[in-house]
Amino acid sequence: MLILSWRTLPLDTISSSHETASKVPEARQGEFPTPVPEEADSNPVSTPKRRMSFSLSSTMDSVGEVEAAADKLAEEAGLDEDERFRVTMAVREAAVNAVLHGNEYDPAKQIAVSLENTGAALVFTIADQGRGLDPDSLPDPLAPENLLRGTGRGIFLIRSFMDEVHFRQLHPGTELTLVKNLAPADPKT
Amino acid sequence: MALTIASRELDGVTVLDLSGRITLGEGSVQIRDAIRDLIGKGQKSILLNLGDVNYIDSSGLGELVSAFTTAKNQGAALKLLKLTKKVHDLLQLTKLYTVFDIFDDEASAIASFK
Numbered sequence: 001m002l003i004l005s006w007r008t009l010p011l012d013t014i015s016s017s018h019e020t021a022s023k024v025p026e027a028r029q030g031e032f033p034t035p036v037p038e039e040a041d042s043n044p045v046s047t048p049k050r051r052m053s054f055s056l057s058s059t060m061d062s063v064g065e066v067e068a069a070a071d072k073l074a075e076e077a078g079l080d081e082d083e084r085f086r087v088t089m090a091v092r093e094a095a096v097n098a099v100l101h102g103n104e105y106d107p108a109k110q111i112a113v114s115l116e117n118t119g120a121a122l123v124f125t126i127a128d129q130g131r132g133l134d135p136d137s138l139p140d141p142l143a144p145e146n147l148l149r150g151t152g153r154g155i156f157l158i159r160s161f162m163d164e165v166h167f168r169q170l171h172p173g174t175e176l177t178l179v180k181n182l183a184p185a186d187p188k189t
Numbered sequence: 190m191a192l193t194i195a196s197r198e199l200d201g202v203t204v205l206d207l208s209g210r211i212t213l214g215e216g217s218v219q220i221r222d223a224i225r226d227l228i229g230k231g232q233k234s235i236l237l238n239l240g241d242v243n244y245i246d247s248s249g250l251g252e253l254v255s256a257f258t259t260a261k262n263q264g265a266a267l268k269l270l271k272l273t274k275k276v277h278d279l280l281q282l283t284k285l286y287t288v289f290d291i292f293d294d295e296a297s298a299i300a301s302f303k
Contacts, residue, residue, distance in 0.1 A: 060213065060214040063213075063214075085275060089246060092212075092246060093246065093247055096213055096246070096247075096248070100213070141283060142283070142284050147254075147284060147285065147287075147288055148254055148257075148258055148288065149251070149254070150251040150252070150254055150255040150258075151247075151248075151251050152251075153247040153250055153251065153283055154246075154247040154248075156247075156283070157246075157247055157279075157282075157283075160282055
């Protein structure tokens with residue numbers, strides 16, 4: 001069940017997407033990353049910055065909830081239909097990886113999710129508590145010898161649809177950070 | 190929207206009209222079961238009409254590939270009809286467009302099995 005609701009954050013509580021993606025610290029063993037504190041809106045801005053984070057059980061229902069939340073964030077950010085489709089699919093694939101390949105549907109394990117509109121980018125993090133994933137070990141799904149494989153396209157699609165994808169080992173588990181840069185607002189509007 | 194599958198026969202070809210999403214937990218298993226059922230009954234010509242499939246994820250793509258190879262290994266042929274733009278783009282991105290025989294026109298697709 002999805003627990004938390006959207007919050008609107010003042011600008012100075014949110015770091016840039018690039019800092020979020022590239023300077024995240026290594027998590028301590030067995031812990032999910034520390035969530036960014038959420039605060040009520042205290043600084044009206046023209047484009048609301050949003051962040052939400054929550055933990056979900058390792059089920060396909062959870063995947064659906066993450067997908068719906070990502071779609072809502074993408075819609076509110078004003079992405080066109082094609083971009084919204086790609087972002088939502090990438091987040092869905094990351095959630096499927098976390099539930100299926102990471103936590104292996106283990107009811108004792110959860111996935112930790114955060115979704116954020118920084119104003120400059122949409123930033124999604126999905127973390128599992130599984131055995132870990134080495135992204136460099138994944139076979140190339142476009143190689144002729146792999147084209148007829150029934151699996152192995154999820155990470156490829158994520159990388160294709162997002163501007164940045166970062167992997168972080170959590171010991172145990174893996175955290176994926178997906179970044180979609182937003183076009184600068186038209187100053188005339 | 191969950192996947193629905195309707196089956197019809199045209200000139201010896203089984204056409205499966207699919208509608209909805211083909212994703213992990215929402216259609217992948219249904220397609221697998223439907224193809225295995227047809228192959229088990231000896232059907233050699235199968236056409237998947239994807240005209241009303243508005244969403245497919247990596248699991249769904251994998252299921253289409255598995256259906257294709259299952260049919261081929263049993264001496265049957267599985268082809269695709271009427272891709273939506275999103276599914277078309279995904280098949281191109283993943284190079285699966287080169288794997289399948291794909292048709293926009295049903296009559297041409299049916300004729301190709303002869």
